Amino acid sequence: MRNNGSSGALDETLRSAARLAKADLVSQVVIEFPVLQGIMGGLYAEAAGLGDAVARAVGEHYRPLSATAPLPTTVCGSLLAVADKLDNIAGAWVAGEKPSGSRDPYGLRRAAMGIVRIALEFNLRFPLAGLLAAAVDQFELQGVDVDGERRTAIVAETAAFVRERLQVLLLDEGLPFPTVEAALGAPAVDLPSLAVRARGLAAMAGRESFEDAVIAYNRCAALAAKDPAAGARSVDPALFSDDAERELAAAFEAARGPLLDSLDNLELESAVGFAAGLRPAVDRYFDAVLVMDPDDAVRANRLAQLAAVTGLIGRIGAFSRLPLGQT
Numbered sequence: 001m002r003n004n005g006s007s008g009a010l011d012e013t014l015r016s017a018a019r020l021a022k023a024d025l026v027s028q029v030v031i032e033f034p035v036l037q038g039i040m041g042g043l044y045a046e047a048a049g050l051g052d053a054v055a056r057a058v059g060e061h062y063r064p065l066s067a068t069a070p071l072p073t074t075v076c077g078s079l080l081a082v083a084d085k086l087d088n089i090a091g092a093w094v095a096g097e098k099p100s101g102s103r104d105p106y107g108l109r110r111a112a113m114g115i116v117r118i119a120l121e122f123n124l125r126f127p128l129a130g131l132l133a134a135a136v137d138q139f140e141l142q143g144v145d146v147d148g149e150r151r152t153a154i155v156a157e158t159a160a161f162v163r164e165r166l167q168v169l170l171l172d173e174g175l176p177f178p179t180v181e182a183a184l185g186a187p188a189v190d191l192p193s194l195a196v197r198a199r200g201l202a203a204m205a206g207r208e209s210f211e212d213a214v215i216a217y218n219r220c221a222a223l224a225a226k227d228p229a230a231g232a233r234s235v236d237p238a239l240f241s242d243d244a245e246r247e248l249a250a251a252f253e254a255a256r257g258p259l260l261d262s263l264d265n266l267e268l269e270s271a272v273g274f275a276a277g278l279r280p281a282v283d284r285y286f287d288a289v290l291v292m293d294p295d296d297a298v299r300a301n302r303l304a305q306l307a308a309v310t311g312l313i314g315r316i317g318a319f320s321r322l323p324l325g326q327t
Contacts, residue, residue, distance in 0.1 A: 010075065010076060013054055013057065014057065014080060017045075017054045017058050017076060017077075017080050018083065020041065020054070020058055021057075021061050021080060022041075024036075024037060024041035024058075037062065038061060039059055041058040042056060042058045053074070056073070057072075057074060057077040060073065060077030061080040061081045063077070063081055063114070064117060064118075067110065067113050071118055078124065079124070081114065082115050082124065082126070085114055085115050086131050086135050087135050087138070088111055089108050089112060089132070090132055090135035090136050090158055091139065092106055092108055093154045093158050094144055094146060094154065108161070112164070113165040116165045116166045120192055124191075125190040125191075125193065126190055128162060128163070128189060128191060129155055132154075132162075133151075136155060163184060163191075163194070170183075170195065170198045175198055178321055178322050178323055179202045182197075182322050183197035183198035183201055184198070185314075186314065186316060193263070196268055197316065201272075201316075201317055204268075209273050212279040213276040213279070213319070214319045214322060215279060216276070216313060217275070217314065218319060219282055220306040220307075221306075221320055223291050227303045227307075230304045230306070230307035231307040231310075231311055233301075233304040235249065235308055239301040242289050244289050245285065245289060245302070247284060247285070248281040248282065248305065249305065250281075251278050251281035252281075252308060252309055252312065255274045255277055255278055255312070258274050259271050259315070259316075262274065263315055263316065271315075272316060275312075275316060278313070282309065289302065291303065
């Protein structure tokens with residue numbers, strides 16, 4: 001969001017609403033009628049002359065109250081609601097009170113679903129793991145000891161916990177399980193990007209371009225997986241000995257920028273099209289090149305090249321999770 005007058009006003013409104021969001025919990029009305037928490041906060045903010053934007057954000061930040069209940073109606077209220085829910089989830093993990101089986105006394109699954117629904121409704125492309133890490137940091141600033149290894153585990157577990165709710169939502173929409181799995185296997189950091197992938201891949205299933213992208217991915221991934229370190233190595237063009245290697249390298253470079261730009265803009269069909277365009281070069285590569293060459297350096301370079309193609313197409317989704325013949 002650019003630093004202009006509009007974003008500055010939103011920032012100030014959000015800060016004011018966040019500062020006052022829980023103030024009504026000490027009021028006698030909420031003590032007597034806990035169901036009014038948030039609602040009374042919004043009324044008090046309005047009565048105090050803090051403005052409609054602050055009052056609505058305070059009044060809406062508990063939403064949604066269930067998996068199907070109304071969402072906040074404003075961007076500020078939505079951001080505050082997401083922050084509140086992320087804080088609750090991170091706090092539960094820090095305190096050792098994460099849900100177990102059917103046990104969820106703090107309604108954390110409901111909170112996670114609320115985060116998912118709000119993010120998708122308002123296209124809030126925040127880095128999920130990054131915000132959860134920031135939430136854990138706040139507990140450390142308050143004196144709670146969370147060492148590095150435990151902190152890493154908490155962030156990973158809570159991010160997976162929220163993503164599980166996204167999976168539930170997408171499956172409830174009727175999307176095929178393998179397609180959802182493939183989409184959620186992508187290295188996207190925000191929830192709307194993952195949802196766009198799942199819905200887009202389901203819509204494109206059966207198209208020739210989609211099949212070409214999946215085949216190009218799987219042919220490269222099958223061999224690249226034989227060397228787990230291949231993806232960390234740079235490809236050295238000086239070790240190319242066949243025109244098919246050079247052709248694949250050129251096709252890769254031509255596709256990389258447009259494919260990544262398409263994903264950044266959530267233009268999934270375009271991204272799949274650029275990935276599909278790699279298939280002819282991939283097919284010729286496997287026809288002409290012995291990947292597992294006896295020469296260690298040549299073999300390692302070829303595996304690195306296949307890993308690079310796998311990694312690029314894999315930004316769209318983990319296509320290896322799709323059943324063969326059902327692409």
